[in-house]
Amino acid sequence: xxxxxxxxKFQVLKTGQSMTLQCAQDMNHNSMYWYRQDPGMGxxxxxxxxxxxxxxxxxxxxxxxxxxxxxxxxxxxxxxxxPSQTSVYFCASSETQGGYGYTFGSGTRLTVV
Amino acid sequence: xxxxxxxxSTLSVQEGDSAVIKCTYSDSASNYFPWYKQELGxxxxxxxxxxxxxxxxxxxxxxxxxxxxxxxxSLHITETQPEDSAVYFCAASRDSWGKLQFGAGTxxxxxx
Numbered sequence: 001x002x003x004x005x006x007x008x009k010f011q012v013l014k015t016g017q018s019m020t021l022q023c024a025q026d027m028n029h030n031s032m033y034w035y036r037q038d039p040g041m042g043x044x045x046x047x048x049x050x051x052x053x054x055x056x057x058x059x060x061x062x063x064x065x066x067x068x069x070x071x072x073x074x075x076x077x078x079x080x081x082x083p084s085q086t087s088v089y090f091c092a093s094s095e096t097q098g099g100y101g102y103t104f105g106s107g108t109r110l111t112v113v
Numbered sequence: 114x115x116x117x118x119x120x121x122s123t124l125s126v127q128e129g130d131s132a133v134i135k136c137t138y139s140d141s142a143s144n145y146f147p148w149y150k151q152e153l154g155x156x157x158x159x160x161x162x163x164x165x166x167x168x169x170x171x172x173x174x175x176x177x178x179x180x181x182x183x184x185x186x187s188l189h190i191t192e193t194q195p196e197d198s199a200v201y202f203c204a205a206s207r208d209s210w211g212k213l214q215f216g217a218g219t220x221x222x223x224x225x
Contacts, residue, residue, distance in 0.1 A: 044215075045213075
């Protein structure tokens with residue numbers, strides 16, 4: 001019962017370094033999302049993919065890029081990490097683009113120093 | 114776009130007492146309102162949801178109420194237990210095509 005799998009679980013980067021956060025789901029869901037969670041700010045949408053082959057910006061897309069590699073995988077890339085990108089990142093998936101039945105991964109805790 | 118406000122930010126209750134978390138939303142077209150529970154070190158998990166054609170929904174010790182006129186909805190937890198300690202998030206969306214907009218979260222602490 002894997003659901004949504006995120007890697008890595010923890011990462012420390014130096015300012016200016018790049019990295020890719022990986023996400024894979026095994027529920028045959030069409031839609032996938034990347035959120036960041038910061039204290040007192042809830043979950044904010046970075047990018048989403050309504051279906052394979054499409055991606056769109058969310059509320060806070062600056063400094064990030066995404067790739068929907070196939071129906072299962074949706075990666076988030078930081079090209080030049082900044083301390084403001086220190087956060088916990090969550091990937092989620094759902095059967096449709098609507099709000100129903102989001103399943104979240106367990107998160108990646110990223111620190112940029 | 115949609116804006117969801119959630120109160121309180123922290124809530125401390127004695128075991129066995131009730132806990133209430135309240136959310137307001139701005140988009141009158143929103144019609145789906147889920148609640149998520151996040152335990153330490155884990156991702157949020159859906160615990161209950163309500164759609165706009167229903168005023169109240171219960172599932173054992175948890176219930177959600179919706180007032181569409183006032184644009185607010187609430188989560189009620191009765192007979193709280195230590196395992197209810199977690200962060201709870203409300204959210205809203207326009208159902209079939211909208212994305213979820215989350216509230217800022219409520220840290221609930223249940224003390225024995």
